Amino acid sequence: MLLAVSIAILAGCSKDDNEQEGPKLDVVFTALTSTGSLQTFNANNLSSPQNPKNITGLQTGEMLLGIDYRPATGQLYGLGSTSRIYVIDMNGVATAVGTAAFSPALSGNVAGFDFNPTVDRIRVVTTSGQNLRLNPETGAVQVTDGSINGVTGAMISSVAYTNSMAGATSTVLFDIDASANKLYKQDPPNDGKLVEVGNLGLSTPGTDSSFDISASGIAIASVNSGTSSVLYQVNLENGSTTKLGTFPSTIMGLAIPSK
Numbered sequence: 530m531l532l533a534v535s536i537a538i539l540a541g542c543s544k545d546d547n548e549q550e551g552p553k554l555d556v557v558f559t560a561l562t563s564t565g566s567l568q569t570f571n572a573n574n575l576s577s578p579q580n581p582k583n584i585t586g587l588q589t590g591e592m593l594l595g596i597d598y599r600p601a602t603g604q605l606y607g608l609g610s611t612s613r614i615y616v617i618d619m620n621g622v623a624t625a626v627g628t629a630a631f632s633p634a635l636s637g638n639v640a641g642f643d644f645n646p647t648v649d650r651i652r653v654v655t656t657s658g659q660n661l662r663l664n665p666e667t668g669a670v671q672v673t674d675g676s677i678n679g680v681t682g683a684m685i686s687s688v689a690y691t692n693s694m695a696g697a698t699s700t701v702l703f704d705i706d707a708s709a710n711k712l713y714k715q716d717p718p719n720d721g722k723l724v725e726v727g728n729l730g731l732s733t734p735g736t737d738s739s740f741d742i743s744a745s746g747i748a749i750a751s752v753n754s755g756t757s758s759v760l761y762q763v764n765l766e767n768g769s770t771t772k773l774g775t776f777p778s779t780i781m782g783l784a785i786p787s788k
Contacts, residue, residue, distance in 0.1 A: 561782035575774040582621030595642035600787040627668025641688030646697035656684040675721040687740035707735030712768035727768025
């Protein structure tokens with residue numbers, strides 16, 4: 530968002546109101562709500578969020594657009610709508626990294642936000658095609674990479690890297706375009722080139738999504754449609770999704786703790 534930039538679970542639209550849910554999935558994750566609260570969920574029971582914490586410490590009028598855990602340290606980071614990144618503690622207190630907004634500033638309506646575990650840098654991709662690498666120690670843009678390309682009109686709403694663990698030596702970056710119902714690989718990430726993996730199979734395109742991949746390779750995404758946020762498991766081989774449930778509130782971002 531930029532008043533809608535978000536990072537990555539596939540929060541999304543339901544295939545239809547009568548869509549059947551798949552088998553329960555035992556994955557614990559942190560979710561960011563549209564009201565600025567952090568909540569802990571298990572994918573097998575979305576009706577009972579745990580440990581809600583209101584986020585404090587942001588700039589006046591600012592909202593968080595996405596969250597992710599940093600594999601190297603285990604800390605939770607957030608992306609702010611004023612082009613700042615934050616470290617967020619267990620009480621929801623956000624501390625800005627660096628003293629100023631990063632440049633170039635965010636552009637586009639939605640942004641994906643995820644750590645590359647092999648180089649300890651943050652990838653930010655927006656619906657306008659922006660493709661940035663941020664330094665989590667300084668809060669600055671380290672490199673402005675090549676704009677998103679390879680698919681005409683692509684509007685990436687969330688991204689996630691595989692092998693999200695300290696010491697990882699290889700990783701793959703996946704992108705979701707919720708409006709086009711597509712899963713892509715961004716390969717190579719620095720060039721911004723999209724390679725289609727497959728169709729997500731959602732009957733209604735999403736307005737926004739959040740996306741993350743566990744250290745063991747389980748991918749989940751939340752897709753937003755109106756006031757509804759639906760959680761899916763995503764098959765990284767072909768892009769297909771399995772509905773896991775509907776959140777009790779609108780989700781702006783999600784993050785699985787790294788190892």
